[in-house]
Amino acid sequence: AAAAAAAKTADATLLVLGTDLSWAHEEHDAVGAARAISLSGGQLALLEAVAGNASKPIVVITMTATPLDLTPVFNNPKVGAVLHLGQPSVQTNGALPILFGERSPAGRAIQTVYPAAYGDMISIFDFNMRPGPSAWPRPDCPGPPTSCPRGTNPGRTYRFYTGKPVVPFGHGLSYTSFKYTLVNAPSRLSLAPLAQLLRDTSARTGASHFPRMADAAGAIAYMVNVTNTGTMDADDAVLGFVHPPGAGEGGVPLKSLFGFERVHVPAGATVSVYLYPALTDFAVTAADGTRAAKVGTYKLSFGVASPGMGYVEAPLETTISAV
Incomplete structure (x- = not known):
């Protein structure tokens, strides 16, 4: 009161x-x-x-x-x-x-915020990331677990969640506005080096382990010009995502964050940001844990589609043969 x-x-x-x-x-x-x-x-x-x-x-x-x-x-x-x-x-x-309006916010949501109903759909004991039927009972069932209906996993995190989030991963607003322009965007990429790297890793470790980071360094480079189109100096966090072919189908993630950079951009100015997807960003993991190069047409996106915030995307055609 x-x-x-x-x-x-x-x-x-x-x-x-x-x-x-x-x-x-x-x-x-x-x-x-x-x-x-x-x-x-x-x-x-x-x-x-x-x-x-x-x-x-x-x-x-x-x-x-x-x-x-x-x-x-x-x-x-x-x-x-x-x-x-x-x-x-x-x-x-x-x-x-x-x-007090002395500085602009520039943070990004580090979590996917789900609607409350999500908590009733999937048990905390179900650690599957991918959507699908759950072996565990629905958490909102008051009866003994053996008599409760099984839950349904709508997918976990921004990579697999199939519903509409209350706050999407990466969301954030600013007191100014930004425009993104892709200056360098490769159109084709051979995944032959990735396929060989996965074979070599499996032979060396005897399992489908992740390759060493040094061996899977940046496969290609993207340059994004970030222009502050508003009237206030501000920071901006540029997020880069890989959207694979067949996204959301058969266990393939919807998208994956491959890099980010936070920069300060004075009002009216433009700052260049360079982001580098690694070779392993173009691999998918099967249900048995094995990893393989995923060939097809990818989408590379930069930013999150929030009001007044920068966003741009470009296609990337991948092959197994050398380009």
Whole structure:
């Protein structure tokens, strides 16, 4: 009641929501299936009361290491912005300059934030990344496990999740705007060196181990020009993704992050970013753990399609023969 009353006359309202280490930490999982990745009922009531009484749009600050379903926050018409600060007392430094507009945010979501229903679909004991039927019972079944229906794995992480995330991996906004331009984008790549590298690795180790990083160094180079088209100096984190042929089918990931770089770009200026996919970024892993070169047409994308943020993509044709 006091918070709601204060919001009614305040010039600006900052509402802090989230979790602390009593909610979840190492050796203590968040419990309650869907409730484990949702804001508590008390916090949702506080949000409704404060937002309902506020005379102006409010700013919600989230402090949590658990990726919470923020749908009620995003759907509240009185919420003007959401600033995620991570785990309390660990990553809170630097928030005030952003809140006062002295510096632009440039962070990117490091997790895929799922809707709360995700917690009821798949057991925490199912470690499969790929989507499909689960051998474990649905977490929301109150009966004995032997009588509960099996869960369905919708896929884990941005690489395999088939649903619509509340916050996608890599999402982030800025007080300025950016434009990406691909300056160097190869059109063809031979995967013959990758196929040979995987054969050599298997022969050397007796198994389908990952090749040594030095042996799988950058296969090709991409140059992206990042232009700050707004009026405020700001940092930008450029993310590079590989989208393989047959993405999302037969255990093939939807996309995979192959590199990133954070740069400072003054207003009106352009900064060049170089990103290098490794040979192993063009390999796929079968259900039995074996790895093979995946030939076909790839898509290389840079950035995340968020309002005002840079994004560009280009096709890449791969073959097994030398180019």
